[in-house]
Amino acid sequence: MDFILTIIEQGLIYGILALGVYITYKILDFPDLTVDGSFPMGAAVTAALIKAGVNAYLTLPIAFFAGALAGVCTGLIHVKFKVRDLLSGIIMMTGLYTINLKIAGTNNVPLFSQETIFKNEFLEGIFGGTIPAYVKIVMILIIAAVSKILLDLYLKTKSGYLLRAVGDNENLVTSLAKDKGNVKILGLAIANGLVALSGCVFAQEQKVFDISSGVGSIVLGLASVIIGISLFGKISVMKATTAVILGSILYKACVAAAIKFFDPTSMKLITAVLFLAVLIISMDRKKKVKKSA
């Protein structure tokens, strides 16, 4: 039971990351590798803030804005300096490694004795001393659901329409007398904000910040998006954002199941091989390969 609960918890946390990747990969059609840097950035900001005694709940919006800032930088590199999308992300991802180290102070910051969104005086007050185990998953569920609902609502606004249009046919955005570059920057900001928010929750769930936590997070996010959209995307009542979060849980479950048969050091290899399997099965790769050729 604990095993399944952990999968759902982590699946939901990475589901928030997947929402961000959904924006860049599916809506903007921008393969954004910044994710590998903005995910640990959310965690690093959180660790630094919690160490400094800031209220744990405040770390959520602050981490979001930190990630958004990283997204804006990637966008500026791509739009203003005309660097290719993939390279812009790689530049930011590499640079963020050092920045994350500077923010956190060191490559590993334990938060075991600190107050987090899951364990603090406020919650202890409500439940009278000991916080029940289910609080954690409920809290994660709330954060993931709120992120999803806000994103859904945003995509239905005029600004959200424009964001969808720029990935679909950027020429039309120009026709509407709007600068397509600015729209892309905005999209990257929201996407990386969500990714950093995911990193923020992750660090508090793991009770530790680790600089290596970001490695492979783009793969995780892409796999979640592709699994989610190809498995659940056909269900018309289900929104793509819901599908993406379910995809994340499913992918986490696959990785967790696979890891039972191998030792934990094989984790990243399993992640990568499973991603490849997902790509081959979903046929999603075809369009992308053709485009970049």
Place this chain on the structure above:
Amino acid sequence: MLELKNIHKFYNPGTINEMCLFENFNLSVPTGQFVSVVGSNGSGKTSLLNLICGSIELDGGQVLIDGKDIAKQKEYQRQKYIGRVYQNPAMGTCPQMTILENMSLADNKGKFFGLKRGTEKARIEFYRENLRQLGLGLEDKMDIRVGALSGGQRQAMALLMSTMTPIDFLILDEHTAALDPKTADLIMELTDKIVREKQLTTIMVTHNLRYAVEYGDRLLMMHQGQAVLDAAGEEKKKIQIDDILERFNEISIECGN
């Protein structure tokens, strides 16, 4: 009034392939005029449109709208007063978005794209009425994706979307070239209707000499960056297809085509 003054445009400057397309090219289009432009490939028709819209940069000269030089403005800034329909029907619409969403986007051109609801409920009837006028039955399927429509239907939508908000100029870039003859006729009639109704100043590039003769108040034939034929008003009305076909053959032979 749209004026092009002393336009210079070179391709591949500084290389062995340097080619001068426009040298001291001048053109003025009075407000409300519908100009048809014909000419062989490489004669500068599309470059002319791109220079007006800002898709390519000028090497010299001025583009004036009502006396104001817009040559320094970026492409997207100029689109505030320009509507453009492209040869490729996919260019004017968003395939992944529904008809209704596409109409809503076009309706908000020139306004702020903020956090208000993307589709204003009060406007839906207006969109439906607009779509009904196309006579393609699109008003009954506003919730389907534009990507599912045929090229002709998409082009009709693109035309509608680009003229939905008040614009000063309509630029038509071979907008019937990718359509079958029957659909092309339909789109052309629709174009004429919209241009007349809204009294738009229009520049239409076409390879269809019949359209160029039948529609518009002025006919321009381009050749090597020059207007070799420019007929407006009564003079334009007298022109028959055979006349311009003959002239067209002459310039083609010069080119060695």
